[in-house]
Amino acid sequence: MGRAPCCDKANVKKGPWSPEEDSKLKEYIEKYGTGGNWIALPQKAGLKRCGKSCRLRWLNYLRPNIKHGEFSDEEDRIICSLFASIGSRWSIIAAQLPGRTDNDIKNYWNTKLKKKLMAMAPQSQRKLPSFPSSHQNPSLPSHSLSSLFKDSGGSFITSCYPSTKSFPGFDPISHISSNIFTSNTSSSSAVSLATNSTLFQTQDSLVSPMQFYQPVKENLLMFGSEASCSSNSDGSCSQMSYGRDQIKQEDMGLQSYMPNGFEENHKFMLSYGNNSNNNNGGENLNQYWTTGKPPNGYFGETPLAFDLMEDVKQLISSSSVGNGYNNSNNFLIDENKTQEKVMFYN
DNA sequence: AACTTCAACAACCGCCATTGG
DNA sequence: CCCAATGGCGGTTGTTGAAGT
Numbered sequence: 531m532g533r534a535p536c537c538d539k540a541n542v543k544k545g546p547w548s549p550e551e552d553s554k555l556k557e558y559i560e561k562y563g564t565g566g567n568w569i570a571l572p573q574k575a576g577l578k579r580c581g582k583s584c585r586l587r588w589l590n591y592l593r594p595n596i597k598h599g600e601f602s603d604e605e606d607r608i609i610c611s612l613f614a615s616i617g618s619r620w621s622i623i624a625a626q627l628p629g630r631t632d633n634d635i636k637n638y639w640n641t642k643l644k645k646k647l648m649a650m651a652p653q654s655q656r657k658l659p660s661f662p663s664s665h666q667n668p669s670l671p672s673h674s675l676s677s678l679f680k681d682s683g684g685s686f687i688t689s690c691y692p693s694t695k696s697f698p699g700f701d702p703i704s705h706i707s708s709n710i711f712t713s714n715t716s717s718s719s720a721v722s723l724a725t726n727s728t729l730f731q732t733q734d735s736l737v738s739p740m741q742f743y744q745p746v747k748e749n750l751l752m753f754g755s756e757a758s759c760s761s762n763s764d765g766s767c768s769q770m771s772y773g774r775d776q777i778k779q780e781d782m783g784l785q786s787y788m789p790n791g792f793e794e795n796h797k798f799m800l801s802y803g804n805n806s807n808n809n810n811g812g813e814n815l816n817q818y819w820t821t822g823k824p825p826n827g828y829f830g831e832t833p834l835a836f837d838l839m840e841d842v843k844q845l846i847s848s849s850s851v852g853n854g855y856n857n858s859n860n861f862l863i864d865e866n867k868t869q870e871k872v873m874f875y876n
Numbered sequence: 877a878a879c880t881t882c883a884a885c886a887a888c889c890g891c892c893a894t895t896g897g
Numbered sequence: 898c899c900c901a902a903t904g905g906c907g908g909t910t911g912t913t914g915a916a917g918t
Contacts, residue, residue, distance in 0.1 A: 546886070546912070569903065585904080586887065621906060636907075637885050 543578045547587055551577060555584055556592050564588075590631045597629030601638055609635060609643060 543551075558575035565571065569581035577584065590596070601609070605627055612623045618639075620632035627635065 544888075567903080580888090582889090582904085583887075589905095590886075618907065632906075633886080640908095641884055 541578065542572075542580045542583070544583075547591075551579065552587070552592060555579075555588060559588060559592075586633075590633045595629050596631065598634075601630075601643075605630070606643060606646075609639060610647070613639065 547555075554575055554577055558571070562574070564585075565574075567581075568585040571577075572579045572581055572584050575584070579587075608626055609623055612619075612626065616622060618636070620636045620639075624630050624632040624635050
């Protein structure tokens with residue numbers, strides 16, 4: 531038996547919204563709020579619309595401070611840079627562009643920005659390379675420019691936008707706020723990206739997508755709303771930490787963030803604990819890593835990025851570190867309990 | 877003027893994650 | 898723990914108007 535429909539399809543209006551419907555919805559929400567229930571809202575507001583449709587209309591068009599119209603060069607830059615990094619995570623990208631909706635950005639990318647990019651590409655490379663198929667890596671963004679780098683040997687973007695050429699789409703994104711990837715919802719995981727130049731170089735010494743990011747801290751790739759870096763005993767620290775959302779909701783998305791340089795010759799360490807000092811979970815895991823054997827697939831096996839998340843999930847759910855998915859003590863947590871992290875060291 | 881093509885964007889659909897009974 | 902309801906997201910389709918023939 532299939533899922534029950536969210537509304538009575540026969541009795542809901544579809545198609546473009548009329549001004550009357552808009553004002554009904556706007557007035558109702560401004561007066562009563564959404565009540566946390568979109569499904570019930572249309573009936574209360576006197577609308578013959580599906581709840582989902584109301585939600586979309588409100589979020590994409592009616593809510594205050596929505597920006598319509600031309601995208602600025604600055605916005606182009608941010609979109610392109612983020613797309614190159616995380617792929618088609620439109621909601622995350624939209625969170626970095628106040629007033630823009632994910633739908634808006636998606637449309638803008640599909641109709642203009644992508645073409646702009648293609649138009650600037652050399653003739654021989656105008657066809658975007660094929661992306662990894664879903665059976666290889668179903669979670670990889672379908673239009674990930676990181677994949678594009680891999681598949682095209684890294685030459686596509688560089689030949690479009692050599693480093694000497696100023697192009698709004700692929701300048702470094704140092705201007706992006708440190709709370710990049712912070713969603714505007716209750717979960718406030720954030721990301722800051724950093725790398726050293728060698729770490730992210732592709733195997734064939736061509737350009738890496740990460741070169742578009744300004745290094746913030748050497749040898750560090752961190753996902754989290756504040757920069758906390760734990761060093762290895764030898765002082766080296768190459769760390770990636772991911773916000774809670776990346777782990778819980780988009781855990782496989784971790785692969786998307788795996789820079790090429792990590793695929794070989796890098797060890798990884800997974801650490802859990804609370805924010806300032808590792809708790810037992812972290813200690814257990816550190817011990818696991820320093821004294822025990824790493825999970826299969828961690829060292830020198832390619833494609834590491836593809837295997838990594840499975841191993842992380844395995845670790846998290848293993849008895850040695852407890853059930854990290856459900857037991858928040860096993861994550862790094864900030865004082866607001868919004869910043870749970872997984873870290874990797876080399 | 878009529879028709880066709882194309883671009884832009886609004887809206888829908890289906891899937892998946894989360895939540896709460 | 899299970900499952901239905903709901904929310905959120907990304908991909909896709911539909912609609913509209915402008916431009917071209």
